[in-house]
Amino acid sequence: MEWWEVLVQQTINGLTRGAVFALIALGYTMVYGIVELINFAHGDVFMLGLFISLAWFTLLGVTTTLGPWQLITILPLVFLLTMLTTALLNVSIDRLAYRPLRRSTRLAPLITAIGVSFMLENLALLWKGPAPIAYPDVFPSVDILREWFGVESAIFVTTKDILVVGATIPLMIALNYFVTRTRWGKAMRATAQDRETAQAMGIDVERTILLTFFVGGALAGAAGVIQGMYYNIGMWWMGYQAGLRAFTAAVLGGIGNMPGAALGGLVIGFLSAWSDQYISARWTNAIVFSILILVLVFRPQGLLGDRTPEKV
Amino acid sequence: MTARRGLGGFALAALLIGYPFLDRALGLQTVHAVSDGMIYVLLALGLNIVVGYAGMLDLGYAAFFAIGAYAMGLLNSPVLGSPLYGYAWSFWLCIWIAAAVSALLGTLIGAPTLRVRGDYLAIITLGFGEIIPVAIRNLGDVTVEIGGWRPVERLNLTGGENGVNPVGRPYLPGVPFETDPVPWYFLILVIGLFSLWAMSRLQDSRLGRAWMAIREDETAADCTGVNPISTKLLAFALGASFSGFAGSIYAAKLQAITPGAFEFQVSIMLLCMVVLGGAGSLKGVILGAMLITLFDRVVLAEATFFLRWLGRSLGVPLLVTADLTLWRWFFFGLGLVLVMLLRPQGLAGRRIRPMLVPDTDDAVEVAPPPAPRVEAIPGWLRERAHRVGAAAGTGPILEVRGLVKRFGGIVALNEIDLVVPRGSIIGLIGPNGAGKTTFFNVVTGLVRPDGGVITFEGRPLAGLRPNAIVARGIARTFQSIRLFANMTVLENVLVGEHCRLRSTVPGAVFRPPAVMAEEARARERARGLLAFVGLADKDGDLARNLPYGDQRRLEIARALATEPRLLLLDEPTAGMNPRETETLTELIGLVRRELALSVLLIEHDMQVVMTISDRITVLDYGTRIAEGTPAEIQRHPRVIEAYLGTGYEPAAPGGAI
Secondary structure (H helix, E strand, O other), X not given: OOHHHHHHHHHHHHHHHHHHHHHHHHHHHHHHHHHOOOOOOHHHHHHHHHHHHHHHHHHOOOOOOOOHHHHHHHHHHHHHHHHHHHHHHHHHHHHHHHHHHOOOOOHHHHHHHHHHHHHHHHHHHHHHOOOOEEOOOOOOOOEHHHHHOOOOOOOOOEHHHHHHHHHHHHHHHHHHHHHHHOHHHHHHHHHHHOHHHHHHOOOOHHHHHHHHHHXXXXXXXXXXXXXXXXXXXXXXXXXXXXXXXXXHHHHHHOOOOHXXXXXXXXXXXXXXXXXXXXXXXXXXXXXXXXXXXXXXXXOOOOOOOOOOOOOO | OHHHHHHHHHHHHHHHHHHHHHHHHHOOOOHHHHHHHHHHHHHHHHHHHHHHHOOOOOOOOHHHHHHHHHHHHHHOOOOXXXXXXXXXXXXXXXXXXXXXXXXXXXXXHHHHHOOOOHHHHHHHHHHHHXXXXXXXXHOOOEEEEEOOEEEEEEEOOOOHHHXXXXXXXXXXXXXXXXXXXXXXXXXXXXXXXXXXHXXXXXXXXXXXXXXXXXXXXXXXXXXXXXXXXXXXXXXXXXXHHHHHHHHHHHHHHHOOEXXXXXXXXXXXXXXXXXXXXXXXXXXXXXXXXXXXXXXXHHHHHHHHHHHHHHHHHHOOHHHHOOOHHHHHHXXXXXXXXXXXXXXXXXXXXXXXXXXXXXXXXXXXXXXXXXXXXXXXXXHHHHHHHHHHHHHOOOOOOEEEEEEEEEEOOEEEEEEEEEEEOOOOEEEEEOOOOOOHHHHHHHHOOOOOOOEEEEEEOOEEOOOOOHHHHHHHOEEEOOOOOOOXXXXXXXXXXXXXXXXXXXXXXXXXXXXXXXXXXXXHHHHHHHHHHHHHHOOHHHOOOEHHHOOHHHHHHHHHHHHHHOXXXXXXXXXXXXXXXXXXHHHHHHHHHHHHHHHOOEEEEEOOOHHHHHHHOOEEEEEEOOEEEEEEOHHHHHHOHHHHHHHHOXXXXXXXXXXXX
16 A cells, blocks of 8 residues: 555544544533533443444344345434433433432532443443454445445445444534524523523423433434444443543533534544554554643643633 | 540550461461452552542542552562662662652642643543553553664563563561561551551641642632642642552562553542542541452452352352352442442541521521620730731832733723722722622732732732732632631631641651641631631531631631731621621721731621721722722712712712612
């Protein structure tokens, strides 16, 4: 491969990774925006999304590559079912572990979030065992450049890459519409700005928080389905890792800022892919966390966020 | 009572000393496990300094454990050819180096986290906790290649995945560290007990109080003379040095260290110990660490045996194959959640009593505060005032010229001039949002001005942090009371004296006579101040449990404890009943008269302002609209307009506006 082909290939890899990070990061950023909690368990909801989608596929009898009709019937159905399951999971986590601590110190719910994260990870470990699980190759993989366009190139773009982008962009557009154009979205934005005032204006704050966890969980579930179909592998510990990278993305974009989370996801996707290629995959984690630390220390409002001074 | 406690202490000591022999006599062979458990107790105690005292959630504490272990491993092992390996004294030297290296890295890692918020700080420590094992893994085989040129080739810095093995053991003549677990037990016991002793002394010292003040309210601590930066760094460094000790013993005892032993899970297990027992309580942390170690090593295994036995007896195949030890981390997670939900203060933490609320509004007559008396003024404060008064110059104590502060497009302070002559009371009034509190925040260093000069006793205050301004001699109270809620009344005042005390870490631990005398004097002074403001019998109560009026007076006592020459009071009588207001007004007049203290006062109660102020400055929309004596201000047309709108006929002088 020529050097530019390597770069293009890694950039495409970065794009697909980044799309998944962005979907997870949106859940972090929405929850943080509204209850100021780093939902540490969010990455594990994503991991469970992958496992749960596999269970839905199995229940629906899918074990091999989907045919054309199945792609427009079963695939959206599995997306929907998985998103619903993880959304409900996320909502129950909030109800059980975070809601009782709403008036407590800021660190108390963070500690419970870590506890929930451990519980979810170990439930997955006990459910599927410690070894990586194989995710069936349900989505057809076609080498687009060669088979559709007849171009001989070392660069490898498949229909799976199209799937990632094709599933992520509509989800983000839908989310953006939901948040900026609907009544519920308006309630969410108002609650994020000032919970007390929102309450005084007649917004049911607890229901709005519930809705936020619901939407965040659904996005994490979708990310889990995409991850499974793209990489065909799932590990019980992947949620921790992906969660931290996605959280880094959310912080990088400006925590609480939704376009920022999407942007941050892409940036982290590109950086991690390039780091794998040009430095060493062994160092990628250290590099991502260094970015996290540098952003938190030098630009805590992120790329797109606003600085909020402390009230005295 | 003391006899019983003494007996209990004796029994505990006998148990700790006799345990390994008892173990041998009974053939239990648990000394190894107990010693390992004690290493974790030591780690949890170190983490408690950071989390429990200073209130910083550290999610990467295992990194310091790793640093301690690797410092010992690399210095005292043949793997990387360390020149220190193989001597009898190596271990005894390396254990100090390891602690020092950990403390140094603790400071380096702590430094960038100091200005960020609590939850961000947690994430940063987690980031470091992830980076350090990655670095240890990858630095075992470093090759740097830049376009065919290899300046570094296959360099081994850490032993990589293989870890470090063997590590030099401690050596004492005639003590079999190689074969017997008992010497290890006593080594760890001695270090553990020494650490415990040092920590209990630190907790009850100037430094311990500063940590707790930071934990309770960082801004208020800063404005009471506690330097948040150095205080937090000290917590990080001390916490890290304890884990440096623990890590180096761990390395020498285990004889092999691998990067896998220091991952995120270890940090979380240690956090579980601290949270379960009760962050901030030494007994609690020891209890938590023992319970979790016991649970991890004994209960899970025994419960598995029991379940399998039950399964075999009842013929349930699911139970026969059950293995609860696989559920270990699940239970830790569950434990964290349950403790936070059900008992957030931990098993041994101080129970936080509910706020005292009178049963009905007027059935319970709260005893009126005693009137302030001249005789009640603490002698030391009066002496100091006279000393300073004699030395002071004649110029104004505070001089503010052309002060400007903008928030975005809003000009909160627009070219404000204000002079506080020595020994005067200056009132600062204006409608809500006029910029009064912003003015205080700028003078006390919480907010940086965009222009103008502030001169205190002839020297500019530009660029000073709030705690440095307190040290210069300006103290303040807050509009919304900001006490250290979970500290006692006495401790609140002692924090006020922080910047006038000198004791350091070794001083706090070893308590030489000078430190003891200083501490005794500080307490005496604090009690005197409490008596002066009318809180004499409440010094042991938690600040959060005081009634509202008492909290206001405690805040003033805390401010006076910093030995100020200028006192800034932000609406001191807000929310007080007329009787309390009257007492407080007298108190303010008294400190000015008797202590030559200058006072700058924000107040909405016009009766109060007009009675005690020498001169008054009026702000409106960030601009000074009037300045003069109370009588002048009451007649000033712009003041009347700002408060009441146009078309108002002035009332008789002396009445409320």
